[in-house]
Amino acid sequence: MTRPFKGFGLGLRTDHYQYIIDNKPDVDWFEILSENYMVPGGKPMAMLDAIRVDYPMVMHGVSLSIGSTDPLNQSYLQALQQLIERVEPMWVSDHLCWTTVNHKNSHDLLPLPYNEETIDHVAERIMQVQDYLGQQILIENLSSYVTYHESEMEEWEFLSEIAKRADCLILLDINNIFVSAHNHKFEPIDYIHAIDPERVMQFHLAGHSYSGNMIIDTHDHNVCDPVWELYGRALQHFGAVSTMIERDDNIPTFQELRTELAIAEKIALETLPADMLEINNYQLKGVA
Numbered sequence: 366m367t368r369p370f371k372g373f374g375l376g377l378r379t380d381h382y383q384y385i386i387d388n389k390p391d392v393d394w395f396e397i398l399s400e401n402y403m404v405p406g407g408k409p410m411a412m413l414d415a416i417r418v419d420y421p422m423v424m425h426g427v428s429l430s431i432g433s434t435d436p437l438n439q440s441y442l443q444a445l446q447q448l449i450e451r452v453e454p455m456w457v458s459d460h461l462c463w464t465t466v467n468h469k470n471s472h473d474l475l476p477l478p479y480n481e482e483t484i485d486h487v488a489e490r491i492m493q494v495q496d497y498l499g500q501q502i503l504i505e506n507l508s509s510y511v512t513y514h515e516s517e518m519e520e521w522e523f524l525s526e527i528a529k530r531a532d533c534l535i536l537l538d539i540n541n542i543f544v545s546a547h548n549h550k551f552e553p554i555d556y557i558h559a560i561d562p563e564r565v566m567q568f569h570l571a572g573h574s575y576s577g578n579m580i581i582d583t584h585d586h587n588v589c590d591p592v593w594e595l596y597g598r599a600l601q602h603f604g605a606v607s608t609m610i611e612r613d614d615n616i617p618t619f620q621e622l623r624t625e626l627a628i629a630e631k632i633a634l635e636t637l638p639a640d641m642l643e644i645n646n647y648q649l650k651g652v653a
C-alpha cells in the first residue's frame with residue numbers, strides 16, 4: 366500500500382480562525398478552499414499563514430472546471446500554483462465536473478455525461494493540469510441530481526477510468542455517494558466496491574438535506590447515521606484514508622465540529638487495526 370494516511374482533518378472556516386490560533390486544537394490537518402486565498406494579501410491570508418505554521422494543509426478548489434470544453438484557464442492555474450508554493454499543501458483537489466461554458470461561470474458544480482468521449486477529454490485535461498503543477502491531483506465525485514441521455518456507463522466506472530488514464534488520485538466524498546445513490550437509485554456500496562483503493566487519497570464527510578424525494582448536498586447539517594455506516598463500510602474496503610468533515614453553512618462552534626470528527630476517529634478505530642491508523646510520511650508522485 367503506497368497511499369499515505371494523514372489522520373483526521375476539518376475544513377478551515379473564517380468563523381474558527383481566532384479559536385484555532387488561540388487554542389491550537391488537536392486536529393491533524395486543515396483543508397482550505399483554494400479560491401478564498403487567491404488574493405495578494407488581507408486578513409484571510411494573514412490568518413492562513415498563522416494557522417499554517419502549526420498545521421499541515423490540503424487545498425480544495427471549485428473552479429478548475431476540468432470537464433469544460435473551454436480551454437484550461439491559465440490565469441487560474443497560475444494563481445493555484447502560486448498558492449501551492451505559499452501553502453505547501455499535502456495535496457490539491459478539485460471536482461469531476463464542469464463549471465464554465467463559453468467563459469461564463471455557472472457557479473455550480475455540474476455533472477458530466479459518463480461516456481468514452483468525456484473520459485478522453487477529461488483525462489487529457491487532468492494530465493495537462495498535473496504537468497503544469499508538477500504533481501498528481503485528486504478529483505472528487507459530485508453529488509448529482511440529473512443524468513444525461515448520452516451516459517453509457519455508471520458513475521463509478523467513469524471515475525475509475527479517468528483516474529486510471531490520467532494517473533490521478535481520488536477524493537471520495539462518502540456523503541456524495543449516499544446522496545447520488547438515493548437520487549439515482551443505485552446501491553452506494555456498489556460504488557465503493559468498484560473504486561481501486563490505491564487511488565483514494567482522501568475522504569469527505571458532510572451533512573445533507575431532503576427536498577421532496579431528492580437529497581440535496583447542503584453541508585449544513587451533521588453527518589447522518591447512514592453516512593457514518595457507509596463510512597465504516599468504506600474503511601473496510603479502502604483501509605485507512607485521510608478523512609475530513611465539510612461544513613459550509615449553519616456552521617457550529619469549532620468544539621462541536623471537533624466532537625463530530627471524533628465519531629470518524631471512533632469508527633476508524635473500531636473498523637481497522639490500530640497500526641493501520643498511524644500517521645505516516647509520504648511524498649506525492651511528482652509528474653516529470
Ligand SMILES: [Fe+2]
Binds near residue numbers: 505541569
Ligand atoms: Fe466533498
